[in-house]
Amino acid sequence: MEKILEVKNLELSFHTFAGEVKAIRGVNFDLKKGETLAIVGESGSGKSVTTKAIMRLLPESSSEFKNGQILFNGKDLTKLTDKEMQKIRGKDISMIFQDPMTSLNPTMTIGKQIMEPILKHQNVAKSEAQKMAIDLLKLVGMPQPEQRMKQYPHQFSGGQRQRIVIAIALACNPKILIADEPTTALDVTIQAQILELMKDLQKKIDTSIIFITHDLGVVANVADRVAVMYSGKIVEIGTVDEIFYNPQHPYTWGLLSSMPSLDVQEEKLYAIPGTPPDLLNPPKGDAFALRSEYAMQIDMEETPPFFKVSDTHYAATWLLHPDAPEVTPPATIIERMKRFPNSRYYESANGGILK
C-alpha cells in the first residue's frame, strides 16, 4: 500500500531550565493510505509530542529537531518554513484535540470556526463555505445544523463540541487526520458515540488516521495497526492482532496485563511497577529494563534494535535475539497468544480462533 507519511529516525528535544529533555529519541514509522495507526503508551511516552511535531505545533522557542525526517508528499516537514507549514495544516494534515471543552474559541460562533479552514484553504465564496460547513455538521451528526451555526461553543455539550472539532478537522478533506486522545475527556457513553462516528467517517472519506490514546480498548476498536511507545521510542509496532495476541515486548505485556478483563477472576488489577524514566537523563540500553522483570544484562547496556517478528510486526527487545534465553510471558499474555496462529503457544485443537 502507498505510504503517505514517513517518520524517519526522528529525534526532538525540549530546552528547559533543568536542561535538555529528550522527548523523542529516534522514532520510525510510516502511515499508509486509508489506514488507522494507533499510537499507545502511558503519559510522557512521547506520543502526543510526536504528532505535534508532525503538525509543527510545538513552541519553536523551546523545542528543537535534533535529527531525522518527517516525509509527506516528498517534502520534509521539519525543514519547511512557517508559511509553507500553514498551507499544509488544516488542509492536508489536520488534528482533533483531547479536550473539546477548551479547544473551541468561546467568543466565535461555531459556524465561523468551521468555515475558517474552508475559506483559508479553498478558493470558495463565503456562501459556498457556509453550505459546506452545514454539510460538515450534518456529516458529524449534528441536528439542526443551520440554526446551530450561529451559536457559540458554550451552548453545546462536550460530545457535541467534539463533533464540531471533528467537523473542523474534516473541513478540507485532509489526507491525514491526527486524533490526539479524542475521547479521553468524554464520558463513556459519549466516548462510544464519538468512536462510532470516527469509524463511520473513515468509511465515507478516504483519510489516513493517526489515533493517539492510552486506552487499549479504544485501540482494539478503531485501529488497523498499533505502535507502542515508551519513553520517546516506539518499542513495538504491528497489526492490531499481532499486538494484542502475539505481543513480544515486555512493556506491551505489561500494558495488556494491566487491562481489565471480564474473563479473568483476579481480584487485583495488574500494574506495571515503577515509573517511566526521566528523559532529562534517559537510561542507557532498553529504557524499560529498570521496570521489567525480564531484563537481562545487555538491556542495561545497549539499546535493542528492531527485531522482525513478521513482515508487519517488529519489536525492540533483546528477548527476540537468537542468543536470548526463552522466557515465559505473564499468564494472561499466554492466554492471548494461544489464540494467535503464528505464536508459539497457539493451540488450535483446544478451541483457538482459526482464521
Added chain:
Amino acid sequence: MAKYILKRVLYMILTLFLIATFTFFLMKMLPGSPIASSPKLTHEQLAAVEAKYGLDKPLPVQYGIYMKKMVQLDFGVSYQFKGANVTELIINRAGPSFLLGIQALILGTIGGIILGMIAALRQNTVWDYGSTLIAIFGISIPSFVFASLLQYWIGVKGGFLPVGLWENGWQSSILPTIALAMGPLATSARFIRTEMIEVLGTDYITLAKAKGASGLEIAFKHAFRNALIPLITVMGPLAAGLVTGSLVVEQIFAIPGIGEQFVKAINSSDYSLIMGTTMFFSVLLILVIFIVDILYGIVDPRIRLTGGNK
C-alpha cells in the same frame, strides 16, 4: 434585555440616593460653613443669612428639603458665586472636563491595547521590555508629576503646545489629555499583555494554528477578543480614576473644568455646589459602569445579558 435594564436603572437610582445621603452628612461634618468665613458679619447678620439659606434648621430637616429639591433636579444656588444656579455652573464647566476625560480614556485604552499587544506578540524582546518600561512609568509616576514634566519640557522648553489654560482650542487639551491618559494606558497595557500571553497558550489557539491560521490571524481574529474581556472589567475603575485624576490635572493646567470648580467648592464649603458636583460625577460613573456591563455582553457571548438564552 428590557427587564435587565429596568432592574439596573432601579439599582442605579438606589445607589444615587445612598451617595447623596452619605455625601450630605459627610459634608455637614466638615468644620466651617459657607458664611462663617466672612469675618465682617455680625452675629445678627450671620443668623439672618443662615435663616435665608435654611442653614439654621435642624440637620434632618435640611436633609429633607435638600432631597426633595434634588428629585426635582434643583441643586440650589451657589454660595460662592453670587446667585449662580448650580446646575448651570456645572453644565458650563462640564465641557472641557468631558473632552479631557473622553480623550484620555480613548488614548489610554487604545494606546494601552497597542502597547500590550506588541509586548505579548514580541514577548521577551526589546519591544516587550520597552512597553513594560512605559507601563511601569505610567503606573508609578503620579499624573500631577507627569503633568508638570510635560508642561516644562513641551510647553515651556519646546514651546510646541500651550502650557495651560483653555484658550487655544483643541491644542490646549493635548498635554492634559496625555497626562491624564498615562495611568489608564499603563494599566490596560499590562492587562492586555498578561491576557494575550495567557490566551495564546490556550487549546483553542492551538486548534486555530492547526487550521493553518497565520500568526496575525491568530492574534487578531482569535486571541484579541478573548484578551479584551478582563480589560473591560477594569474599564469602570479606570474611568473612575480619570474623573478623580482630572481634579488634579485641571488644577495644574488651570483648565476651567468641573474638577477645578469642585476643588474650589470644597475649599469654600460651597454646600450646594459640592452636592451638585458629587451627584454629577456619580451619575457619570454609574453610567460608565452600566455601559461597561453592556459591552461585556457584546464581547463575551457567555455573558449575554438577556437572562434566559432560549
